[in-house]
Amino acid sequence: MYTRILVTTDGSTLSKKAVRSAIELASATGAELIALHVVPRYPVSYFEGSISMNPEELASTEKRWAEKGQAIVDAVVTQARSAGVTAKGVITKSDLVAESIVGAAKKYKCDLVMMASHGRKGIKRLLLGSETQHVLTHCTIPVLVLR
Template sequence: MTYKRILIATDGSALSKKAVASGIELAALSGASIVALKVVPRYPQAYFEGAVMVGPQEIKRVEKQWTDAAQTVLDEVEEAAAAAGVKAKTVTTKSDFIAEAIIAAAKKSKCDLIVMASHGRKGIKRLLLGSETQHVLTHSHVPVLVLR
Protein backbone atom coordinates (compact mmCIF):
# COMPACT_ATOMS: atom_id res chain seq x y z
CA MET A 1 0.00 0.00 0.00
CA THR A 2 1.18 3.50 -0.76
CA TYR A 3 0.57 6.26 1.73
CA LYS A 4 0.12 9.95 0.94
CA ARG A 5 0.10 11.55 4.39
CA ILE A 6 1.29 9.90 7.59
CA LEU A 7 0.58 11.27 11.06
CA ILE A 8 3.45 10.58 13.45
CA ALA A 9 2.50 11.08 17.09
CA THR A 10 5.41 11.77 19.41
CA ASP A 11 5.93 12.55 23.06
CA GLY A 12 9.70 12.98 22.80
CA SER A 13 10.53 9.77 24.69
CA ALA A 14 13.26 7.40 23.45
CA LEU A 15 10.69 4.87 22.24
CA SER A 16 8.72 7.59 20.51
CA LYS A 17 11.89 8.77 18.72
CA LYS A 18 12.29 5.27 17.28
CA ALA A 19 8.70 5.43 16.00
CA VAL A 20 9.43 8.84 14.47
CA ALA A 21 12.47 7.47 12.64
CA SER A 22 10.46 4.52 11.33
CA GLY A 23 7.56 6.76 10.29
CA ILE A 24 9.91 9.07 8.38
CA GLU A 25 11.56 6.09 6.71
CA LEU A 26 8.16 4.71 5.68
CA ALA A 27 7.16 8.13 4.34
CA ALA A 28 10.37 8.35 2.32
CA LEU A 29 9.82 4.88 0.85
CA SER A 30 6.21 5.58 -0.10
CA GLY A 31 6.65 9.18 -1.22
CA ALA A 32 4.36 10.43 1.54
CA SER A 33 4.46 13.63 3.55
CA ILE A 34 4.21 13.56 7.33
CA VAL A 35 2.30 15.43 9.98
CA ALA A 36 4.25 15.33 13.25
CA LEU A 37 1.99 15.76 16.27
CA LYS A 38 2.77 16.51 19.89
CA VAL A 39 -0.16 16.69 22.30
CA VAL A 40 0.43 19.02 25.22
CA PRO A 41 -1.70 18.57 28.35
CA ARG A 42 -3.52 21.46 29.92
CA TYR A 43 -2.37 22.55 33.36
CA PRO A 44 -4.32 20.53 35.95
CA GLN A 45 -6.65 22.76 37.92
CA ALA A 46 -7.98 20.82 40.87
CA TYR A 47 -9.76 22.60 43.64
CA PHE A 48 -9.42 20.25 46.57
CA GLU A 49 -9.77 21.43 50.14
CA GLY A 50 -6.39 22.65 51.30
CA ALA A 51 -4.92 22.72 47.79
CA VAL A 52 -2.59 25.55 46.91
CA MET A 53 -4.21 27.90 44.45
CA VAL A 54 -2.07 28.66 41.43
CA GLY A 55 -2.60 31.98 39.73
CA PRO A 56 -3.47 32.36 36.05
CA GLN A 57 -0.05 33.85 35.27
CA GLU A 58 1.71 30.78 36.68
CA ILE A 59 -0.60 28.49 34.70
CA LYS A 60 0.18 30.42 31.50
CA ARG A 61 3.91 30.25 32.26
CA VAL A 62 3.86 26.48 32.78
CA GLU A 63 1.69 25.85 29.71
CA LYS A 64 4.04 28.02 27.62
CA GLN A 65 7.01 26.03 28.94
CA TRP A 66 5.28 22.78 27.90
CA THR A 67 4.40 24.20 24.48
CA ASP A 68 7.98 25.40 23.93
CA ALA A 69 9.31 21.95 24.89
CA ALA A 70 6.84 20.38 22.44
CA GLN A 71 8.05 22.69 19.67
CA THR A 72 11.64 21.58 20.35
CA VAL A 73 10.58 17.94 19.91
CA LEU A 74 8.72 18.79 16.70
CA ASP A 75 11.66 20.80 15.35
CA GLU A 76 13.81 17.67 15.71
CA VAL A 77 11.24 15.66 13.76
CA GLU A 78 11.10 18.32 11.06
CA GLU A 79 14.90 18.30 10.74
CA ALA A 80 15.00 14.49 10.48
CA ALA A 81 12.26 14.55 7.85
CA ALA A 82 14.09 17.21 5.81
CA ALA A 83 17.29 15.14 5.96
CA ALA A 84 15.32 12.19 4.54
CA GLY A 85 13.73 14.34 1.83
CA VAL A 86 10.27 14.07 3.38
CA LYS A 87 7.90 17.03 3.48
CA ALA A 88 6.78 17.65 7.07
CA LYS A 89 4.17 19.72 8.85
CA THR A 90 4.26 20.04 12.63
CA VAL A 91 1.25 20.42 14.92
CA THR A 92 1.01 21.05 18.64
CA THR A 93 -2.39 20.42 20.19
CA LYS A 94 -3.47 21.21 23.75
CA SER A 95 -5.66 18.48 25.18
CA ASP A 96 -6.04 16.28 28.22
CA PHE A 97 -7.38 13.55 25.95
CA ILE A 98 -4.28 12.45 24.06
CA ALA A 99 -5.76 9.58 22.06
CA GLU A 100 -8.75 11.63 20.94
CA ALA A 101 -6.43 14.47 19.93
CA ILE A 102 -4.32 12.08 17.82
CA ILE A 103 -7.40 10.66 16.09
CA ALA A 104 -8.83 14.15 15.47
CA ALA A 105 -5.52 15.44 14.06
CA ALA A 106 -5.29 12.47 11.68
CA LYS A 107 -8.82 13.13 10.46
CA LYS A 108 -8.31 16.91 10.15
CA SER A 109 -5.05 16.47 8.22
CA LYS A 110 -6.56 13.72 6.05
CA CYS A 111 -3.86 11.23 7.01
CA ASP A 112 -4.08 7.67 5.76
CA LEU A 113 -1.86 6.18 8.48
CA ILE A 114 -1.03 6.92 12.11
CA VAL A 115 2.43 5.91 13.37
CA MET A 116 3.09 5.85 17.11
CA ALA A 117 5.04 4.05 19.80
CA SER A 118 3.48 1.26 21.81
CA HIS A 119 3.77 3.39 24.91
CA GLY A 120 5.33 6.58 26.11
CA ARG A 121 5.88 7.93 29.57
CA LYS A 122 2.77 6.19 30.82
CA GLY A 123 3.93 2.78 29.57
CA ILE A 124 4.16 1.28 33.05
CA LYS A 125 0.37 1.38 33.29
CA ARG A 126 0.01 -1.31 30.63
CA LEU A 127 2.05 -4.46 30.11
CA LEU A 128 1.79 -4.66 26.33
CA LEU A 129 0.47 -1.36 25.06
CA GLY A 130 0.18 2.10 26.51
CA SER A 131 -3.31 3.21 27.43
CA GLU A 132 -3.28 6.01 24.83
CA THR A 133 -2.03 3.66 22.11
CA GLN A 134 -4.70 1.14 23.00
CA HIS A 135 -7.36 3.84 22.75
CA VAL A 136 -6.12 5.00 19.33
CA LEU A 137 -6.06 1.40 18.07
CA THR A 138 -9.61 0.71 19.17
CA HIS A 139 -11.18 4.03 18.10
CA SER A 140 -9.35 5.18 14.98
CA HIS A 141 -10.85 4.70 11.54
CA VAL A 142 -7.39 5.37 10.10
CA PRO A 143 -4.94 2.43 10.10
CA VAL A 144 -2.43 2.54 12.98
CA LEU A 145 1.16 1.29 12.90
CA VAL A 146 2.41 0.67 16.43
CA LEU A 147 6.15 0.38 16.99
CA ARG A 148 8.04 -0.99 19.98
Protein backbone atom coordinates in the same frame (compact mmCIF):
# COMPACT_ATOMS: atom_id res chain seq x y z
CA MET B 1 0.77 3.36 -0.90
CA TYR B 2 0.53 6.19 1.68
CA THR B 3 0.18 9.87 0.93
CA ARG B 4 0.17 11.37 4.44
CA ILE B 5 1.46 9.74 7.61
CA LEU B 6 0.76 11.07 11.11
CA VAL B 7 3.46 10.24 13.65
CA THR B 8 2.95 11.05 17.31
CA THR B 9 5.87 12.05 19.47
CA ASP B 10 6.52 13.06 23.04
CA GLY B 11 10.29 13.28 22.61
CA SER B 12 10.94 10.05 24.51
CA THR B 13 13.41 7.43 23.31
CA LEU B 14 10.53 5.14 22.37
CA SER B 15 8.70 7.79 20.34
CA LYS B 16 11.97 8.72 18.59
CA LYS B 17 12.07 5.14 17.35
CA ALA B 18 8.57 5.59 15.89
CA VAL B 19 9.66 8.87 14.30
CA ARG B 20 12.66 7.22 12.60
CA SER B 21 10.42 4.44 11.26
CA ALA B 22 7.82 6.94 10.07
CA ILE B 23 10.46 8.96 8.23
CA GLU B 24 11.80 5.80 6.58
CA LEU B 25 8.31 4.74 5.50
CA ALA B 26 7.43 8.22 4.25
CA SER B 27 10.66 8.33 2.28
CA ALA B 28 10.02 4.90 0.76
CA THR B 29 6.42 5.72 -0.22
CA GLY B 30 6.79 9.41 -1.08
CA ALA B 31 4.34 10.34 1.67
CA GLU B 32 4.13 13.62 3.54
CA LEU B 33 4.82 13.39 7.28
CA ILE B 34 2.77 15.13 9.96
CA ALA B 35 4.53 15.14 13.35
CA LEU B 36 2.08 15.61 16.25
CA HIS B 37 2.81 16.48 19.86
CA VAL B 38 -0.08 16.82 22.31
CA VAL B 39 0.56 19.33 25.08
CA PRO B 40 -1.44 18.59 28.23
CA ARG B 41 -3.26 21.32 30.08
CA TYR B 42 -2.21 21.98 33.64
CA PRO B 43 -4.70 20.48 36.14
CA VAL B 44 -6.59 23.32 37.80
CA SER B 45 -8.22 21.70 40.80
CA TYR B 46 -7.17 19.59 43.71
CA PHE B 47 -9.32 16.74 42.38
CA GLU B 48 -7.32 16.74 39.15
CA GLY B 49 -4.13 16.22 41.14
CA SER B 50 -2.64 19.68 41.20
CA ILE B 51 -1.55 22.24 43.71
CA SER B 52 -3.06 25.71 43.57
CA MET B 53 -1.28 28.10 41.25
CA ASN B 54 -2.11 31.63 40.27
CA PRO B 55 -3.18 32.22 36.65
CA GLU B 56 0.18 33.74 35.67
CA GLU B 57 2.06 30.66 36.90
CA LEU B 58 -0.39 28.38 35.07
CA ALA B 59 0.05 30.33 31.84
CA SER B 60 3.83 30.29 32.24
CA THR B 61 3.89 26.52 32.85
CA GLU B 62 1.65 25.77 29.89
CA LYS B 63 3.73 28.10 27.71
CA ARG B 64 6.93 26.21 28.65
CA TRP B 65 5.22 22.89 27.85
CA ALA B 66 4.08 24.24 24.47
CA GLU B 67 7.57 25.56 23.68
CA LYS B 68 9.08 22.18 24.56
CA GLY B 69 6.49 20.47 22.34
CA GLN B 70 7.26 22.85 19.50
CA ALA B 71 10.97 22.06 19.82
CA ILE B 72 10.15 18.33 19.66
CA VAL B 73 8.12 18.60 16.44
CA ASP B 74 10.61 21.06 14.92
CA ALA B 75 13.35 18.46 15.45
CA VAL B 76 11.21 15.83 13.70
CA VAL B 77 10.53 18.16 10.77
CA THR B 78 14.25 18.92 10.44
CA GLN B 79 15.11 15.22 10.57
CA ALA B 80 12.46 14.37 7.97
CA ARG B 81 13.47 17.15 5.60
CA SER B 82 17.11 16.08 5.79
CA ALA B 83 15.90 12.66 4.60
CA GLY B 84 14.06 14.29 1.69
CA VAL B 85 10.59 13.94 3.24
CA THR B 86 8.03 16.75 3.17
CA ALA B 87 7.03 17.33 6.79
CA LYS B 88 4.91 19.53 9.00
CA GLY B 89 4.89 19.87 12.78
CA VAL B 90 1.63 20.19 14.70
CA ILE B 91 1.04 21.07 18.35
CA THR B 92 -2.32 20.40 19.99
CA LYS B 93 -3.25 21.42 23.54
CA SER B 94 -5.53 18.87 25.19
CA ASP B 95 -5.84 16.47 28.09
CA LEU B 96 -7.45 13.96 25.75
CA VAL B 97 -4.34 12.67 24.00
CA ALA B 98 -5.88 9.77 22.08
CA GLU B 99 -8.83 11.84 20.90
CA SER B 100 -6.42 14.55 19.76
CA ILE B 101 -4.49 11.98 17.73
CA VAL B 102 -7.64 10.61 16.09
CA GLY B 103 -8.85 14.17 15.43
CA ALA B 104 -5.54 15.22 13.87
CA ALA B 105 -5.55 12.17 11.61
CA LYS B 106 -8.97 13.23 10.31
CA LYS B 107 -8.14 16.94 10.08
CA TYR B 108 -4.97 16.40 8.07
CA LYS B 109 -6.49 13.59 5.98
CA CYS B 110 -3.84 11.08 6.97
CA ASP B 111 -4.00 7.52 5.73
CA LEU B 112 -1.76 6.03 8.44
CA VAL B 113 -1.03 6.76 12.09
CA MET B 114 2.31 5.64 13.52
CA MET B 115 2.91 5.70 17.24
CA ALA B 116 4.92 4.05 19.96
CA SER B 117 3.48 2.02 22.81
CA HIS B 118 5.03 1.30 26.17
CA GLY B 119 3.19 -2.00 26.30
CA ARG B 120 1.99 -1.56 29.87
CA LYS B 121 0.11 -4.46 31.36
CA GLY B 122 -1.85 -5.20 34.49
CA ILE B 123 -2.18 -2.55 37.16
CA LYS B 124 0.07 -0.04 35.33
CA ARG B 125 -2.25 -0.14 32.31
CA LEU B 126 -5.27 0.21 34.57
CA LEU B 127 -3.81 3.18 36.45
CA LEU B 128 -2.02 4.93 33.58
CA GLY B 129 -4.43 3.99 30.80
CA SER B 130 -3.52 3.22 27.24
CA GLU B 131 -3.64 6.03 24.72
CA THR B 132 -2.54 3.55 22.06
CA GLN B 133 -5.46 1.23 22.78
CA HIS B 134 -7.88 4.14 22.54
CA VAL B 135 -6.41 5.23 19.18
CA LEU B 136 -6.55 1.65 17.88
CA THR B 137 -10.21 1.28 18.77
CA HIS B 138 -11.38 4.73 17.63
CA CYS B 139 -9.32 5.50 14.54
CA THR B 140 -10.86 4.71 11.16
CA ILE B 141 -7.51 4.46 9.36
CA PRO B 142 -4.66 1.97 9.87
CA VAL B 143 -2.54 2.44 13.01
CA LEU B 144 1.01 1.09 13.12
CA VAL B 145 2.20 0.60 16.70
CA LEU B 146 5.90 0.29 17.43
CA ARG B 147 7.57 -0.94 20.63
